[in-house]
Amino acid sequence: xxxxxxxxxxxxxxxxxxxxxxxxxxxxxxxxxxxxxxxxxxxxxxxxxxxxxxxxxxxxxxxxxxxxxxxxxx
Numbered sequence: 001x002x003x004x005x006x007x008x009x010x011x012x013x014x015x016x017x018x019x020x021x022x023x024x025x026x027x028x029x030x031x032x033x034x035x036x037x038x039x040x041x042x043x044x045x046x047x048x049x050x051x052x053x054x055x056x057x058x059x060x061x062x063x064x065x066x067x068x069x070x071x072x073x074x
Contacts, residue, residue: 018042 018041025038
C-alpha cells in the first residue's frame with residue numbers, strides 16, 4: 001500500500017513541478033528579464049483534450065457496467 005501511495009504522490013509531484021515550470025516559461029516577466037528562451041515541457045491543450053477523452057471513456061464504461069449489473073440482478 002505504501003508503494004502505491006508513493007507512486008501516486010510521485011506522479012502528482014512531477015505534474016506539479018512541470019506545471020510550475022511551464023507557467024514560469026510562458027510568463028512575459030520571466031522570459032524578458034533573463035534573455036534566455038525557455039520552452040514549455042507539456043502542451044497543456046493536448047493534455048486537456050486527452051484528459052477529457054479519458055474521463056468520457058471512463059464515464060461510458062461505468063454506465064455500461066452499471067447497466068450490465070442492473071440487467072444481471074433483474
